[in-house]
Amino acid sequence: MDNRTILEKADLALSDLTTGGGMLQPAQAQKFLRILINEAVILKQSTVVPMRSPKQLIEKIRFANRILRSGSEAVALPVGDRALPNLGKVELDAQLFKAEVRLNNEVLEDSIERGQLRQTIMQLMAEAIARDVDEVIIQGDSTSPDPFLAKLNGILKQSTSNIVDAQNQTTNKTVFRDMLKTMPHPFLRNKKELRFFTSVNSEIDYKDSLADRATIGGDKYTEEDVAAAYSGVPVLHVPMFPESLGPSSNTTDIILTDPKNINVGIWRNIRVEVDKIVWEGVLVIVATLRFDVKYAEETAVVKAVNVKVGA
Numbered sequence: 001m002d003n004r005t006i007l008e009k010a011d012l013a014l015s016d017l018t019t020g021g022g023m024l025q026p027a028q029a030q031k032f033l034r035i036l037i038n039e040a041v042i043l044k045q046s047t048v049v050p051m052r053s054p055k056q057l058i059e060k061i062r063f064a065n066r067i068l069r070s071g072s073e074a075v076a077l078p079v080g081d082r083a084l085p086n087l088g089k090v091e092l093d094a095q096l097f098k099a100e101v102r103l104n105n106e107v108l109e110d111s112i113e114r115g116q117l118r119q120t121i122m123q124l125m126a127e128a129i130a131r132d133v134d135e136v137i138i139q140g141d142s143t144s145p146d147p148f149l150a151k152l153n154g155i156l157k158q159s160t161s162n163i164v165d166a167q168n169q170t171t172n173k174t175v176f177r178d179m180l181k182t183m184p185h186p187f188l189r190n191k192k193e194l195r196f197f198t199s200v201n202s203e204i205d206y207k208d209s210l211a212d213r214a215t216i217g218g219d220k221y222t223e224e225d226v227a228a229a230y231s232g233v234p235v236l237h238v239p240m241f242p243e244s245l246g247p248s249s250n251t252t253d254i255i256l257t258d259p260k261n262i263n264v265g266i267w268r269n270i271r272v273e274v275d276k277i278v279w280e281g282v283l284v285i286v287a288t289l290r291f292d293v294k295y296a297e298e299t300a301v302v303k304a305v306n307v308k309v310g311a
Helices: 003-013 026-039 105-113 117-139 173-182 200-211 216-223
Strands: 047-051 055-062 086-093 095-104 163-165 195-198 228-230 233-237 251-257 262-267 271-277 282-295 302-308
Touching: 003 105, 003 117, 003 271, 003 282, 026 047, 026 117, 047 055, 086 262, 086 282, 095 105, 095 117, 105 117, 117 282, 163 173, 173 200, 173 228, 173 233, 173 251, 173 302, 195 200, 200 228, 200 233, 200 251
Parallel strands: 047 262, 163 302, 195 233
Antiparallel strands: 055 086, 095 282, 195 251, 228 233, 251 302, 262 282, 271 282
16 A cells, blocks of 8 residues: 555544544543553552543642540530631642654554554553653643743642752662651551652662662562562652752652642543644644643652762
């Protein structure tokens, strides 16, 4: 088949994705989001909120202090002893992002013959987008000179209340100990739900420090790829965590929080547009989506800074 024939067949196979101005049908959008979440790292751990509009409020409520009082039979508590919950709202303001995927004739012809072109497109788009979603969710900074990262503030930028300075140490148990001690006590009640998130080399440094112990437990970190933890809290590496921070461009950060505290809102109206470059034998697929990230409770986050990862 020549370029034009292949592209016309591809266009026909994708016609249901581009009806109605390219807006994915609800079932298609849900399938795309499932693939996207599975391919991402931090997104998979987070609370994903399908947004009904580009802006959405999330109600939050908790009791921060003691609510029990000394009571007497058949006597109501005085007004001053009655507990009031801490109420608040988190606003998700989805920002616009676009992804472009180009497929050549070799990919298209094989997929058309097997009748799997739409699945191929959805998979490739999700793989191309998932890494970048993780990057902006983590590294987003409205003051960044990079227009992509400047679209919104990510989880590193938003973490401001509880800071631990690692003072240029490589990742070790002392840094994790100080982070746990810095976490406000109410958020330690469900310690098993917490996670340490850090960069790839930071996790390697921590495992290396454990391997230095002359024990069977230490040997496994040298010989096997085993999960690491501190005080029962798993240590997870996220490839998009930066490793070139600080004056010497050789430090990273560590985040301690319950991953469900990270709310990622994705506007459910996802658009897909298709165009053809006949002379090159290339099909161009452009996906447009909106998303935002906010902590439900920023005070339930501890960030370690100045964690050394380089030489």
